[in-house]
Amino acid sequence: MCGIVGVIARTPVNQLIYDALLLLQHRGQDAAGIVTMQGTKCFMHKARGMVRDVFRTRNMRALPGNVGLGQVRYPTAGNAYSEEEAQPFYVNAPFGIVLVHNGNLTNAQALKAELFDIDRRHINTESDTEVLINILAHELELAARDLPLTPAEVFKAVAAVHQRVKGSYAVVALIAGHGLLAFRDPYGIRPLCLGEGPDGEIMVASESVAVEGVGFKPQRDVAPGEAIFVDMAGTVHARQCAANPTLNPCIFEYVYLARPDSVMDGISVYQARLNLGETLAQRLISTMPPNEIDVVIPIPESSRPSAMQLAQKIGKPYREGFVKNRYVGRTFIMPGQSVRKKSVRQKLNAIGVEFKGRNVLLVDDSIVRGTTSKEIVQMAREAGARRVYMASAAPPVRFPNVYGIDMPTKEELVAHGRTIAEIREFIGADQLIYQDVDAMKRVIGALNPKLAGFEASCFDGRYITGDVSAADFASIEAQRRLQFDEDEESNRSRLALQSGEAA
Numbered sequence: 001m002c003g004i005v006g007v008i009a010r011t012p013v014n015q016l017i018y019d020a021l022l023l024l025q026h027r028g029q030d031a032a033g034i035v036t037m038q039g040t041k042c043f044m045h046k047a048r049g050m051v052r053d054v055f056r057t058r059n060m061r062a063l064p065g066n067v068g069l070g071q072v073r074y075p076t077a078g079n080a081y082s083e084e085e086a087q088p089f090y091v092n093a094p095f096g097i098v099l100v101h102n103g104n105l106t107n108a109q110a111l112k113a114e115l116f117d118i119d120r121r122h123i124n125t126e127s128d129t130e131v132l133i134n135i136l137a138h139e140l141e142l143a144a145r146d147l148p149l150t151p152a153e154v155f156k157a158v159a160a161v162h163q164r165v166k167g168s169y170a171v172v173a174l175i176a177g178h179g180l181l182a183f184r185d186p187y188g189i190r191p192l193c194l195g196e197g198p199d200g201e202i203m204v205a206s207e208s209v210a211v212e213g214v215g216f217k218p219q220r221d222v223a224p225g226e227a228i229f230v231d232m233a234g235t236v237h238a239r240q241c242a243a244n245p246t247l248n249p250c251i252f253e254y255v256y257l258a259r260p261d262s263v264m265d266g267i268s269v270y271q272a273r274l275n276l277g278e279t280l281a282q283r284l285i286s287t288m289p290p291n292e293i294d295v296v297i298p299i300p301e302s303s304r305p306s307a308m309q310l311a312q313k314i315g316k317p318y319r320e321g322f323v324k325n326r327y328v329g330r331t332f333i334m335p336g337q338s339v340r341k342k343s344v345r346q347k348l349n350a351i352g353v354e355f356k357g358r359n360v361l362l363v364d365d366s367i368v369r370g371t372t373s374k375e376i377v378q379m380a381r382e383a384g385a386r387r388v389y390m391a392s393a394a395p396p397v398r399f400p401n402v403y404g405i406d407m408p409t410k411e412e413l414v415a416h417g418r419t420i421a422e423i424r425e426f427i428g429a430d431q432l433i434y435q436d437v438d439a440m441k442r443v444i445g446a447l448n449p450k451l452a453g454f455e456a457s458c459f460d461g462r463y464i465t466g467d468v469s470a471a472d473f474a475s476i477e478a479q480r481r482l483q484f485d486e487d488e489e490s491n492r493s494r495l496a497l498q499s500g501e502a503a
Contacts, residue, residue, distance in 0.1 A: 001257050001404055002087070002102040003027030004192075005210055006069035006172035008180045008230045009201035012036075014063040017070040020203070020210040021051045026259060027102075027206060028074035031086035035098045038065035040177040042098055046086040067180060067232070069172045071100035074406065085127040091134060094141040095149065096176030099133040102206055103168035103190040104404040106468055111135060111164065132169060136161055140175070149178050151229045151237035158183050158227040159241040166467045168250070168403035168455075170222075172204055179231040180204075186242035187464055188224030189250050189403050189455045191264045195219055202230045207262040221265050223247075248464050251454040252405055254444050255394045256302050256365045266448040270305055273365075275443035276393040276435060277309030280363075284391060284433045290314040293389065294358040297321035299365075299376060300348070306393040307363035316361070321354040321380075344375040356384030362429075366394035370414030373427040381428075390429040395437040396420070399461040400477075402468055409477045 003024025007013040017034050032054040033046025045059045051072060071087040087100045105111065108128040115121040121134045139157040140149075147153060158181070168189035173181045182204040184192045195203045195211030195218045205211050208218045222228060225242025249265045250257075254272040262269045284290065296318050298307035311318035325347050354360075360380055367373050373390060380388045396415035410416045414423055424432035437459050445451055457463050 001027055001074045001406070002100075003072040003206045003210070004069070004100045004102050004170065004172050005071075005203065005205040006100075006174070006180050006182060007201060007203045008067045008232075008234060009197065010066060010199060010234070012064060013066055013068040014060050016201075016203075016214055017068050018051065018055055018060065019214050020205055021070045021072050023210040023213040023259075024072050024206055025051055027257065028072035031073040031083070032071065033073075033086050033088050033100070034063055034068060034070040035088045035090070035174065036063040036065035036068035037098075037174055037176060040096065042090065042096065042174070042176065044088065044090065044098070046083070046088065048083055048086060067174060069098065069100050069174055069180070071102075085125050085129075087127075087129055089127070089130050089133045091137045094137060094144065095178060097133060097137050097140070097173055098176075099129065099136065099171060099173040101129040101132050102170045102192075102404065103185065104128060104402060105131060105165055105169065106167035106402050106465060106472060107165070108167075114164075128167075132161075132165065132171065133173070135164055136171075136173065139164075149175070151231070151239070154178075154181060154229045155227050155237075155239040155241050162186055162225060162242045166465050168465075170206065177232070179229055181227065181229050182222060183227035183241065184222045184224055186225040186245045187455065188221075188245070188247045188265065189464075191249065191253060191258070192222040193218055193220070193264070194222055194228060200234055202234060202236060204228065207258055207264065209259045209262045218263070246452040247450065248453050248455050249451070250403060250405070251440065251444060251456045252366075252394075252401075252458065255440075257405075260302075260305060265451065267444065268447065271447060272444045273302070273305035273393065274309045275447070276440060277306030277363075278313055279439040279443050280306060280391055280393050280433070280435050281310040281313035283436055283439070284310065284314065284361075287433050288389070288431055290316065292359055292387075293361045295319050295321075295354060296361045296363060297354060297380075298363050300324040302365040303363050303393055306365065310361075310363060310391070319354045321351050321360065321362075321383075322348045322376075323351060324348055344372050345379070348376065348379065350379050350383035352383045354383075355380055357386055358384075359387040359389070360385045361389045361391055363391045363393065365392070366397060367392045367414060367423070367427070367434075368397050369412055370423065370427050373414075373429075377428045387430045388428075389431040389433070390424075390427060391433040393435055395435045395440060395459045396423070397458045399458050400473060401458045402463065402472070403455060403457070403465075405458065411477075 005020040031048045035044045047054045105128040119138045139160040143153040143157040170190040170192040195216035225245030229237045258269045260270040296311035
């Protein structure tokens with residue numbers, strides 16, 4: 001999961017992109033980058049860290065031009081601590097291309113071999129984004145050989161990319177001197193929308209909140225398999241470039257990843273979470289007597305709409321029992337388990353009066369690894385709760401995700417190979433209620449009947465691209481274990497350095 005944005009305008013775009021990235025910060029907190037273009041020259045700044053820390057006044061002044069793109073990174077492939085793997089990526093031929101990508105390529109290793117052996121292109125990092133930009137560059141070179149680069153050649157190249165690349169990808173690219181290109185995988189797994197500014201500026205972004213937040217008007221979502229090319233005059237060209245596109249957005253976007261004030265593929269994220277709360281209430285009533293609950297308390301912040309709706313349906317008071325420190329990032333997307341676990345108590349503090357002597361129902365958007373839930377249940381007990389029940393607005397996360405969410409190995413998933421009773425025991429709750437998979441799909445899907453379905457592999461184990469094998473999982477898990485070791489070593493090094501500075 002990353003956040004991406006691209007803008008083509010008549011005035012400098014550096015501040016527009018910066019503001020849009022702030023609105024997408026929830027999608028990635030590991031690194032940030034911006035590229036702008038003036039004429040055919042590119043200007044880039046990227047580094048590890050949050051948007052407000054990466055870009056200072058001197059960096060913004062060094063980003064001139066009326067065309068640009070940006071990204072906030074949350075690493076799902078490659079090295080979380082490598083600044084070389086921060087996006088955007090650049091290749092100088094053909095034309096000069098800069099690219100940002102949200103998603104995860106499932107055939108990246110095979111493509112890397114093809115690029116080296118057949119296309120004669122070298123990949124220098126473990127990032128699948130570098131693979132993707134080189135595939136696009138190669139296909140653009142083939143499509144436009146001895147021809148002017150027109151939208152037709154651009155769309156021909158994107159069609160070839162769709163044929164070669166597997167997995168999830170929402171892409172924004174700049175082609176030096178020619179314009180801005182955006183496209184989405186044929187299943188529409190990762191989101192991408194189109195907006196227009198008051199003076200005819202064009203923006204593409206991961207979520208509508210980034211478009212609206214900078215004063216643009218959302219126009220529509222980029223369709224699965226569709227490519228949009230905006231030339232330097234600001235004219236928008238669009239074409240379907242995939243053979244059999246179907247709309248199957250990632251359902252975890254609605255559960256957790258996206259901001260509640262976004263509308264994605266015609267579905268209000270906020271309304272989707274209200275609907276999840278309603279079906280979760282029905283599930284709870286069939287599991288335990290609601291009169292055993294004194295108060296409903298959300299785990300800030302994604303679960304609030306679901307918790308409010310649940311509390312209303314079962315006729316129990318809704319209370320804010322945890323105060324969130326807004327200056328600590330989202331624990332789910334922090335690299336390294338030790339950092340994630342330590343941050344829980346830095347991030348949340350219990351309000352004792354809401355817990356003392358009460359039977360509390362804690363509502364979370366999902367339970368992935370279980371370590372955060374375990375800490376929070378313990379915090380509720382320490383605050384004086386008599387009994388602690390836990391409800392998840394999402395079903396059990398039992399399967400690896402290969403499409404850009406940071407939960408790729410079975411060993412990390414608390415629900416994999418465990419019964420509900422065993423999960424309840426692990427997190428220390430007195431009762432545990434999960435959302436039903438079919439109910440989740442039904443109530444979110446009802447908000448847009450045009451959807452073909454959802455990418456919900458982490459819940460149902462169905463991988464819609466149809467190219468994921470046992471060997472792929474073994475490779476992903478090996479890479480993940482290596483990354484985990486690197487994360488832990490980096491964390492130890494940082495702690496040692498901090499201790500030395502303190503001394």
